[in-house]
Structure formats: C-alpha cells, structure tokens
C-alpha cells in the first residue's frame with residue numbers, strides 16, 4: 037500500500053486525477069482547500085488537495101492475514117498518534133474484533149483518531165526519514181517547489197518502511213536529484229569553427245571564464261586547438277584591455293566588435309579556427325536597451341550561447357536572470373564563483389524549473405585551472421547531509437558487484 041497527495045482545481049478534477057493515476061482501488065482519506073502555483077506568492081489559485089492510499093493490485097498485495105492486518109494497523113495508529121514503544125503497544129493491544137477486521141475499519145479508526153488529536157497537521161505525523169528529508173533539502177537551499185516534488189515522489193513511490201529510515205530514503209533521493217540534473221552535451225570534437233558566446237549579468241566572471249576556456253583549448257590542450265576571442269565589451273573602459281591582456285599572455289588573437297558588420301567579418305576570419313569565444317558586455321538584465329544591442333550582435337555570431345551566473349545569487353534573483361536572458365535562447369548555463377557558496381540546492385532548483393542544462397562551473401580566479409565541465413557528481417559531492425545515504429549507495433553498488 038502506498039500513500040499519495042494530489043491537487044487539482046476542483047473536487048471532480050482531483051477525483052478524476054486520482055482514479056486515472058492510481059486506479060479504482062485508490063481511497064481518499066482527507067480533503068482540504070489550498071492555494072497553489074503562482075509566482076512569488078502572487079496569482080495563486082484555489083485548489084483541492086486530497087490525500088489517500090492505494091494498493092498495487094492483486095499480484096502484489098500481501099494476503100490480509102490477521103497478523104499482517106494487525107502489523108499494518110499498529111503502524112498506522114502509531115503514526116497517527118505519534119506514539120512509540122509502550123503507548124503503541126497499548127493501542128495495538130486494545131481489543132478490535134480480531135480476525136474479521138478489514139482495512140476500511142482501520143481507516144475509519146484512523147480518521148476518528150485524527151479528529152480526536154486535532155487533525156489537519158499531516159506533517160506532525162510524518163515518518164522520521166521524511167522529516168529528515170525536508171530538513172536536509174532545506175539545509176541545502178532547495179526551493180520549496182523542489183522539496184515538495186521530492187517529498188511527494190517519496191510518498192508516492194516508497195512504502196512506509198522506506199520512508200521511516202533516513203539512510204535508505206536519502207540514497208533514493210540522491211538518485212532522484214542526480215537524475216534531475218541535465219548536463220550540457222559539450223562535444224570537444226563538434227564541427228568547427230565552434231562559436232561559443234557568454235552572456236550574463238555584470239561582474240559574474242564572463243571575461244575570466246572566456247580566458248579560462250581560451251587557455252584550456254588554446255594553450256593547455258594537447259594538441260593545442262586554434263582559438264580566438266571576440267569581445268563586444270568595448271563600451272566599458274578597461275574591458276578591452278582586460279581580455280587583450282589574456283590574449284597577449286596566451287598568444288591568441290583578440291578582436292573588439294561594435295557593429296553587426298564587424299561581427300560578421302570577424303567570424304568569417306575564423307573559418308580555419310577550432311573555437312571562437314565571444315565575450316559580451318556586462319549589463320544589468322534590467323537594462324533592456326543595452327541587452328537588445330548585445331542581442332543583435334550575438335545573433336550575428338550565430339554561435340551557441342551560454343548564460344553565466346554567479347552561484348552566490350539568491351534564488352529569486354536567479355529566476356529573474358534566467359528569464360530576462362531568455363531572448364538569447366541560451367542552451368547552457370555556467371555557474372561561476374562556486375567557491376563562494378557552500379549550497380547548491382538553489383542552483384539545482386532553478387535548473388529544474390527552467391529545464392536548462394549546465395555546461396561549466398568555475399570555482400576561483402585562477403586561469404585556467406578553476407574551471408570544470410559540469411557533471412552530476414560536481415553537484416552531488418557538494419550536497420550536505422547525504423553522507424550516510426551516499427555510503428549506502430556505495431554499499432549497494434559493492435554488494436551488487
């Protein structure tokens with residue numbers, strides 16, 4: 037038997053949803069009206085939320101022997117009352133009519149108990165593992181939507197025992213978080229010249245990241261690749277000098293462009309190159325005029341666009357940045373300054389919400405070493421609170437081999 041929580045705009049819709057997802061066996065236990073959806077607390081809509089349970093079908097149902105019924109009943113009653121040990125035992129030992137008892141009797145008793153203890157607060161009744169799950173996700177700064185999704189999935193897919201033990205639950209959740217991460221398919225040997233454009237808010241580290249990429253392919257790689265850099269950051273005093281300096285040190289050509297024609301010409305000069313890295317002017321995403329100008333030039337480069345954003349950005353600001361730069365049709369996200377934060381939940385939440393792929397991470401000012409291709413492990417190793425869960429995964433793998 038598994039529990040579920042579902043929402044829909046009306047009672048009719050939620051019942052249809054439950055029947056569609058869990059079949060005729062699904063039973064609803066509670067119903068309440070909630071506010072759902074919306075942006076930053078605005079435009080929230082009324083919805084009906086139901087909780088209930090369903091069984092997996094005849095083949096998977098354990099026979100309802102008096103013992104299994106009694107065990108199930110004990111578990112449910114102890115959860116509802118928050119009882120442990122002796123108190124649970126005394127509830128379980130209350131005469132109940134013995135072997136003829138059906139699950140619906142237990143559920144009726146459960147509902148009555150819930151009402152008698154004040155009802156409504158389902159969180160208080162949560163199994164230990166689930167309580168810990170919420171707190172670990174919160175500690176890692178996952179958004180409430182992400183946490184909600186994971187918690188609902190856990191309730192939907194795992195048995196009562198699966199939710200009770202943090203180590204086993206944490207190991208499953210780590211797998212789900214990993215599966216949710218989409219990494220950008222960066223192919224080192226894609227067709228050339230490969231034009232890569234970095235966009236993003238001011239001061240996040242675009243120019244430094246361009247220098248790291250240029251150094252990695254144009255100086256460190258073996259064999260060395262043919263690389264050039266283009267900047268459209270010439271509006272700001274000192275910006276051109278910054279990238280020119282990198283070019284000089286690495287012996288790579290750098291060009292500054294201010295018009296579409298120049299951009300077209302520079303790209304045509306790069307036909308024999310492997311990589312062209314294009315740096316853009318750092319402007320606030322709210323400065324629409326400048327963004328439109330940059331957009332014109334970037335479109336002319338006809339390259340793949342990556343959004344650079346500092347990993348230290350607050351979740352709400354991050355959402356805003358992702359949205360404001362959407363007209364650039366960026367296909368990858370680069371998180372910079374990973375060394376300045378110890379939480380990655382907000383990064384994974386915004387990636388999940390926007391269905392974007394992450395391409396690179398930077399974690400320091402040193403060129404080129406503080407740059408890594410984003411991998412699932414780049415994030416999972418930075419999560420806290422999963423240590424024992426992680427070792428449970430390892431034990432699993434070892435025991436399977």
Ligand SMILES: Nc1nc2c(ncn2[C@@H]2O[C@H](COP(=O)(O)OP(=O)(O)OP(=O)(O)O)[C@@H](O)[C@H]2O)c(=O)[nH]1
Pocket residue numbers: 237238239240241242243244245269275316317318319372373374375376398399400401406
């Ligand atoms: N700690 C840390 N600092 C970084 C990282 N990447 C860049 N920086 C620093 O951030 C500052 C800004 O870097 P830039 O590369 O000039 O940033 P930008 O996005 O090009 O800035 P604008 O062109 O002004 O928009 C510099 O001091 C960099 O050394 C990083 O991964 N970690």
Ligand SMILES: [Mg+2]
Pocket residue numbers: 242243244269275315316318
């Ligand atoms: Mg710059």
